[in-house]
Amino acid sequence: MALFYVFARYRFPLVPVLMLLAAGGVLEALDRARHRQSKGLAVAAAVAVLAVALAHLPLHDAKRSRAPHFLGIALALAKEPAHAEEAKGFYRRVLDLEPEFPPAQLGLGVILTQQGRPEEAIPYFQAAVASWPDYAEARYDLGLALAATGRWQEAAREYTEALRSSRDDADTHIALGKALTVMNRPDLALEHYQRGLTLRPKDVKGLVGLGVVYTQMGRADEAIRAYRLALETDPQDVAANNNLGWTLASTGRIAEAMTYFERALAIDPNYENARNNLAQARRMLGLVP
Template identity: 25%
Template sequence: MPVHLASAKTRLLVGVCLAIATASASGCATKPSQMTTGSIPKFSKPIEQMDSAELNVAADQAGRAYDKAPTNPQVGITYANLLLMSGKNDQALAVMQRVAIANPKNSSVLAAYGKTQAAAGQFDQALASIQRAQTPDRPDWKLFSAEGAVLDQLGRPDEARERYRNALDIVPNEPSVLSNLGMSYLLTGDLKTAESYLRTAIAQPAADSRVRQNLALVVGLQGRFDEAINIAQRELTKEQADANVAYLKQMLNQQGTWKKLAKNG
């Protein structure tokens, strides 16, 4: 598999891991000393907007809550999400494995466990966990989106896109789902369709920097580098913008990447 496609899959998966988190990761700031056993730490901003230093502080706070209540579903999910954001996929998997053993019928736990399995490269196991978490009588759009992301990892794009559309039937114009759908088309080299979905996603009020970064990638892969950098930098802090541009340059500096994809577009 070309390196650029592997990286794109990682981007899609990270977005899903964050999008279907069930524990609150935002709200009023809470000092560690204010936490009680089993309580969920609260942070001053959503974790996807944190820089690396803020992620480290939040992960340390969540880790101490997890030490006090290692089988608490919401505490475990919060901690695992922070570990995923910090690139500690194996540790996140270990956390969710312990929580899943203690809560074998909790659908939120199964869903989060599936996402950490996928982040660790255990795609077949991840698909099974996510499908077990889904309930036919009350289907969850977040689980449809997560299932789609794993199916894309497994090279089954038609099935993946069907799951994304199932999710969009429940929540029309949800930006995280539209972004994943766009990235699905990126993975098969259809950059024009990918851009169309990502532009629709970024136009939604709830769209965040992950959607913007995915759009910047697709635009850049079509050779529109200045436009891509402008998208990557828009409405972000300097550190977030610099990180987005660094990622974009890393992807686009691979010789011939966008030309190879453009031939398939």
């Protein structure tokens, strides 16, 4: 990276470095493909393509050739939360040179979402999708941002579009399952949770979501089984503990339910749902006046 920076001003010394960057992008893309890591595959491929293209630009386009350099710096900085603002600055420098470059638009949106600013992130994800309609990762992240702002129907639409390009992505199936659950479509939600868990059987969010769907459908025994599977994978998951307690209580197993409410509160003393559920369970057992 330092060598790339030193030579960034010069056309001919820059070409070999650009080709090295392209090779690195190709190797990363191939590695992700071999391991079925769809997330980030598109970015790696795009970096490689851009580097190759810009390595062959004529001299009068030397300014634009800085874009992959800035993108590489942004990607490296974005890995560390402490450098998020610097990463945003380099993503913007890419967009100053290449205004419709989807990986930079995606990168900015992801950082803004991580900073708890999904409303500001949405336009960047939308711009990435407008530039590249089959960009599954951008559609997935757009869905997450829309869901974070309560726009569940729009989120479900983006997840569905993402699955057209990446139909075996477990994260997208599970996210779509959650959106459909909120939209009170447990039948469709169940299909996507099951598909996501087929792809990744021990996904805790997927198992907890599956339990919620079974609860909506009145299938308490199956919900309890899903929550227990989630806790086998992660005993510290607050939602799994609380939801298992609630479902046990709904079947009359109040004393057993209290154990899970207490565990949830031990993990997160500020978890209001568990606190309220525990208080209700105590009243039902006559443990409080």
